[in-house]
Amino acid sequence: MGLLFREKETAPCTVTISHRFEELSAHVRLDNGAIIHPGDTVQVQGPEIMAAFGEMIEEKRTAVITRASKLEQMWTRATGDLEFMELCEFSFSEEVMS
């Protein structure tokens, strides 16, 4: 890992989407066991994956992991905690000020 430069790598992944009455969820699993570190970015390749209502789909895709530079990782580690409010359930929506 570079101090200033980002590196890219790819990993096979499995995307699971449940768009059903009894369960709404979506997950990406990296199949080669690649570990995501603070500040890394993951992007699943290919067209948007859409599950119609009532469907549960699983697709094999490729993910591109952009590794954060050492500096970026330290920065994310140091400041990530400040974004903790996003963990609180009422704080996700943008305001309705209109």
Added chain:
Amino acid sequence: MNMHSSDASTAEEAIAAQEALPPLTNEEATQVAMSNTLLTPRFYTTDFDEMDAIDVTPVRGEWDKLIAQMKSDPNKGHFKKNEDWDKVDWDGMEPALKAEFIDFLISSCTAEFSGCVLYKEMKRRGSNEDITTLFQLMARDEARHAGFINDALREAGIAVNLGFLTQAKKYTYFRPKFIYYATYLSEKIGYARYITIYRHLEKHPEHRFHPIFKWFCEWCNDEFSHGEAFALLLKTDPKLTETWVNRMWIKFFLTAVFSTMWVRDHQRPEFHKALGVDPEWYGQEVFRKTSDISRQVFPMVLDIDHPRWKPTLRRMEAANVQIAQGRKQGGFGGWLKRMTGSAKAGFAFVSLLTIPVEKSTVPASPRMEPAY
């Protein structure tokens, strides 16, 4: 006229009824989805080794009992639409109320969904069986809640967009203890919010303008037991709640969570009017319940009856309105307005932090049952 999913007696029928509807990808629904950043959960990573090192031995008896109760899944049959799910007159609803209510549903759905993503990620990355089992069970509940809200949104003509999966996602970092404090509080305040609305509507059924509120009673029990699990986790390491630094963090989290709730709720005046609830009363009521519950593990509660408490929250709310106005206005004037608004909000927050806390004695066993 197609059968509406709300008239269905089983999940399968509801799905079939939904399938028969015209596709919900009309521009307007997409517009709402876009403007509300629907289902754009954030992604987190944490110190998984530290989390794996948690040893629940000191609370083993209570832990096993709680996990067994969660495994037995008492709410399994609850999230089904039955005859209590009244028909919703979306077209007849005041547009302002409709906008706020939909925003409420979307933010709730996103929150449940994000919780699910976070818990599942922890389940996958961890190797400590006690911990991974807990996260698996919580992910199950959150996905179920999200599905239920999603269905209510579909009735309103709003389709969820899960397109975020193929967008680049940056992972931010939280220390494990911050995840405990924030999710503990978030689950407990979630319980207090749901139960307060539920009990209010029990007394004033004429204000129940949507059937989803009828489900809040059992619903909030899930939130309650998730909170219980975090209370036990906090109990495994006394340092988490006893050192001076961590007590400061707890005070900070309590203040941040309470004041954010206050500000956010005041952004939905029509929603609260329709429920027949004064947001100030509601806020204080929820804070009171949350404080009382949090005595199970936190060595302090905020003094929400302090003479400076409510006036400062009002100042913070006004500052927030100013920030929003500035953002809307744009340009240098808007920027200036935003900056002064942010400074006022910051000062108000610091002022809240200077209100002395009320110390409380933590009981040996934290376990509680939902009692409100």
